[in-house]
Amino acid sequence: QQQVKQSPQSLIVQKGGISIINCAYENTAFDYFPWYQQFPGKGPALLIAIRPDVSEKKEGRFTISFNKSAKQFSLHIMDSQPGDSATYFCAAGNSGYALNFGKGTSLLVTP
């Protein structure tokens, strides 16, 4: 059973637009929700993370929105740039060392 469901599978956004990726989870015990960015041939790198005691966290152009009652969280990339083109993974867990990952979203930002 997939613990974290991510959508869309792929996304094309024009430069300067907003990229939005959504995730939903089942286990209400999860208390850590990170997003990872992965470029081809590289390992995933932590982008931004949130805990359920806040509804939003912003770091530069990247924002996580968290809805505890709906068990959903999303990543917003403002002013998307071609350099943001990568695969993005959401994850969720309650122990940190055993995260459950979504299947990933391939983002392409066109010039």
Add this chain to the structure above:
Amino acid sequence: NAGVTQTPKFQVLKTGQSMTLQCAQDMNHEYMSWYRQDPGMGLRLIHYSVGAGITDQGEVPNGYNVSRSTTEDFPLRLLSAAPSQTSVYFCASISATNYGYTFGSGTRLTVV
């Protein structure tokens, strides 16, 4: 530079062969994990460790063994390689204070 080192970067095995994927970290993290990444499947947890001498199974442990004799090293052993184990394998070292993951650059394994 501090980080996670995985070796080898590429490997081709024949069905039935065994091998060990190496993972070493120099950040003094207690937690380490192994994931496999397959197209359209995201990252799936194979095994993890919360400290030297302590390991546990993740979502897809069958066909793999791990050990953690030191804090720095967390090798993954394939006992008898199968084509279904063709994948990209990532080792991660995890901070116990903020749960931040540092991934290695991966090992691309092909089993023929």
